[in-house]
Amino acid sequence: MKRSVIDILDLTPAELEALIATALDIIDHPDQYARRCAGKKLATLFFEPSTRTRLSFEAAMYELGGSVLSVTDAASSSASKGESVSDTAKVVSCYADIIAMRHPKEGAALVAAQAASIPVINAGDGGHCHPTQTLADLLTIRREKGAFSGLTIGLCGDLKFGRTVHSLINAMARYPDNRFVLISPEELKLPSYVKKDVLAERGIPYVQTTSLEEAMPELDVLYMTRVQRERFFNEEDYLRLKDSYILDAAKLRTAKSDLCVMHPLPRVNEIAVDVDDDPRACYFKQVLNGKYMRMALILKLLEL
Amino acid sequence: MNIDAIQNGIVIDHITAGRGMRIYELLGLDALDVSVALIKNAVSHQTGGKKDIIKIDSDMSVNFDVLGFVDPGVTVNIIRDGQLVEKRRIDMPERLTNVIRCKNPRCITSTERAIDHVFKLTDRKNKVYRCVYCETKA
The missing domain is CATH 3.40.50.1370 (Aspartate/ornithine carbamoyltransferase)
Structure with missing residues (x-):
């Protein structure tokens, strides 16, 4: 069939x-x-x-x-x-x-x-x-982390409109003992229906924060997304917020040594090129996966 | 207020007061060439509160999905030769086809010709229907 x-x-x-x-x-x-x-x-x-x-x-x-x-x-x-x-x-x-x-x-x-x-x-x-993006994400997590459970997964950037984020949450919510850290500006927080229907419904723990730096030390996976200029009502907010989510080598200093940094690509500014050579950068492996x-x-x- | 009993037709009873007109419109009763009565704010003998009633003096088929969507809990009484032959309580349908339209301008239903507008019940407790194509809430 x-x-x-x-x-x-x-x-x-x-x-x-x-x-x-x-x-x-x-x-x-x-x-x-x-x-x-x-x-x-x-x-x-x-x-x-x-x-x-x-x-x-x-x-x-x-x-x-x-x-x-x-x-x-x-x-x-x-x-x-x-x-x-x-x-x-x-x-x-x-x-x-x-x-x-x-x-x-x-x-x-x-x-x-x-x-x-x-x-x-x-x-x-x-x-x-965009299910095949999520398939790429899942194979990357499996290859880098060895399992789909017991992970603290940080999602950073545009969590409101990012379809890859919603799909990944849906997919990972089916496995036990995962925890989500939702890192976004107030304006781009994960929609309440995803929090309610997927996370709360299944009793999956999550925290919301605006600070990538604070969340960094506890993460096993960090899924970066692009903050999109067109989503903002005024340019000032966009300029202020996009800078808070530029991942660079300095911000990675407090991260776990086996953190898996992912991004659905294309990236613009949200991951500095100085991260590319870090062994924790997995976004090009993600493409291959x-x-x-x-x-x-x-x-x-x-x-x- | 008295409305004559019907001989062959349908009585939609226990409509939540105020929802009768929506049901009247969605069922397309304005286009019928038979006697139709919409009674608003009738006194419910069961609860003592208000309810709407629709009486259709015709042996037509009614789209139960419309009733279950707009006002789950209404009852449909089928009358034949002046006798009640069937009484049915209408629950929320699992799927709604061409009852309502998706309002999301980014949904494929906004451009695709000859496409059914289909919604599925995703949350019975909160009566949430979502478009099967884009998952937008009805």
């Missing part, structure tokens, strides 16, 4: 474990996977630009021996002529074996999945979900 992945919660913890096991096996034995998708085609339908996500999907498919059909922007596609997402998904189902879709509208991937006769992977639907998890997900959904 055709399966699609729209939200990270579409995958059970057991399925996540299986994906991670596949990804780790791919890392150890890439040659064994090099022809696994031979004869299969991935269609990457990107209705808004996201070079890194698209390249990650395409690299994943090529490394599995498959090929790629690519629509890189809506201007060159039938969407600009007014074709519905449903029709596009039906048409592409005739050409490809699996779809990875990025669309600016929330819920677009679900609409595509309902219409397509082939699996659809949500590669980001507006500010809603994203490719492995996308490979594992493509294999799962194609039932190969």
